[in-house]
Amino acid sequence: MKKNMGSMDRIIRVILAAIMAYLYFTNVITGTLGLVLIILAGVFVLTSFISFCPLYAPFGIKTCKTQ
Structure with missing residues (x-):
């Protein structure tokens, strides 16, 4: 399993998850x-x-810079 997510993509997902959890x-x-x-x-x-x-x-799709 090779990485296919960059750091900005990961940060955005964590922020969205926090917002969803807060709303719930x-x-x-x-x-x-x-x-x-x-x-x-x-x-x-x-x-x-x-x-x-x-x-x-x-x-x-790959949003990471490596590989």
Whole structure:
């Protein structure tokens, strides 16, 4: 599994995940949409930590400078 995410992409994903988590845990967004957003936030954080996005691979997208 080669890295395909750059540092700016990772930072943006973590910020978006934090916003989604804040909206969910302050009950601004609830129900099914809230659940979907909190799951998406988890995926964003996970992909940021491993620097690999599975959706980028089939399209050949790489936002990292190396490789």
